Amino acid sequence: MTTDSAEAFPTVILKKRKALPFFSRHPWVFAGAIARVEGEPQPGDEVLLRSHEGQFIARGLFNPESNIRVRLYSWKEDQPLDREFWSARLDDAIALRKKLFGKPARGCRLVFSESDGLSGLTVDQYGEFLLVQWTSRALAARQQDFYELLNEKVKPRGIWQRTERGVGEAEGLAVADSLATGSAPPRPLFVEENGLQFGVDVVEGQKTGFYFDQRDNRAAVARYLKGSNVLDMFCYTGGFSIAAAKLGEARHVTGVDSSESALDMARRNAELNEVSSQVSFEQGDAFRTLESLVEEKKRFDAVILDPPKMARSRGGIERAARGYFSLNRLALDLLEPNGLLVTCSCSGLISREDFEQILAKVALDAGRSLQVLEVRGQAADHPVSVHCLETSYLKCFICRVV
Incomplete structure (x- = not known):
């Protein structure tokens, strides 16, 4: 050293x-x-x-x-933050994913920022391509070292760099979506998850392209959906919808999202997995769509809510709590007796206990009983650091609504 x-x-x-x-x-x-x-x-x-x-x-x-x-x-006084140090941290992160997936994964989170001791760096692997996101200006100043190290260790065909909304202003970080090294990724790339195939646009898709953190939750939810009529809100490119149809044998799934480009990919993913006859996708604002469905007295056997982050700062916690309450309250009005509510929050500032309290208030307001069947978190390639509990951000509650 x-x-x-x-x-x-x-x-x-x-x-x-x-x-x-x-x-x-x-x-x-x-x-x-x-x-x-x-x-x-x-x-x-x-x-x-x-x-x-x-x-x-x-x-x-x-x-x-x-x-x-x-x-x-x-936390060692005699250990400089040099290239050797960063290399060792990357080795540790890559070794964990090899242990989890047994071979280079077609799709996983390779580096998860604070949880891998690399605060400010996220790396997703899509087969032969990597997608890198910087959320720290200080760490991004060493990006050349990191790109060289990733090329040495993973040998990708290309590394694409993505930005996150608000980080430039918060960090004084001037980076743009661009090709960092090698060849540009094809559009779409394809990943495999639980035996399903998904096309992903890492260049213009949301966040880093695909939500690997919900991998295990999509499979878990599918187990409850055989023969069900399902509403999947914030469906993005169809992860929950297609898992519900293919793995869960749902009778029909209606996926709703505000992004027409995401829905185009979702429709292609449904064709790829041969479930187009079971799944339909509609463009719409989530709150307005739910309100319209309630007015139309529509009913579903299961409702899945997987909204984007609703609290980006402590000042936004109260507004986010109101948003989660409204979404779940509308969902309960759409559920048949003994229906299934799958409700998620990826807002790290909303704790699991906070989310439970919101659901309790929703059930009381609706005059219905709510039984939590499973409380789940993010997949293991998004590990939680006990030193930084903000890394425990994803909550997925699978509930029976009586």
Whole structure:
């Protein structure tokens, strides 16, 4: 291991009684926890984090333009954040996915940011192509090293770079959707999941193209749907819909999404999996569609709700809670007696307990009983870090509504 002199780096000193989360290895140091900065670190520079009393805590990367002023990566004072360090972190992440899938996966999350000790980096693997998303300006400053390392370790045909909404402003990060190395990915790419085939547009699709985090949940939900008439809201490119039809043998599935381009892909995916006769897709706003279906007195045996993130900051939690309440309340009005409600939240700021309370209020307001059959989370290639519980973001409740 390369060593260096810790004294050579700028130092970030915490305020009194602010050090405990970072001794416990939480990776985000917000600006409000910092007393002062000794030295003149520039965006992306390596810094040392010390308590108010001067005790070493960790090494991290500095960004004066982000509210997350320092992202922490190593809790060893003599371990520099150099290419060797990043290489070892990538090795650990890749080894986990090889253990999970046994061979290079046709579709998985290869690196999951904080959970893999690489705060600010997400990498998805689509067969011979990688999709990389940066959410940290400081880490993105080392992107050339990361692209070289990924090419050495994974040997993809190409690496495509995607951005996330709001990150540029939050981080002062200037990156654009573009080809990083190698060949541009075909459109669509194809992935296999639970024996199903899905086309994915990683260039213009939502987020990083496909929601691998719901892989196991799609299979789990399908077990409850034999012979059912199913409504799948926020269906995107048809993941839950097609699993319900093909794996679950649902009688019919109606998928609804606001994106016509996503629905085009969903229809092609239905043809690919030979379920076009069982599945239909409609374009529409979720809330207005649900309200219209309630007015029309339509009824379903099962309703699936998988909305996009509804709380992006703490200031948005209350509005998100109202949104989740409204969606689930409308869904209950559409369910037959003993119907199945599958309701999801990918808002990390809404805890599992918060979501349970919302569902309890929904059931009371509707005058119906709700039994939780399964509480599920994200797939194992999206592991949860016990040091950063924000990584436990996905909630999937499978419920019987009496």
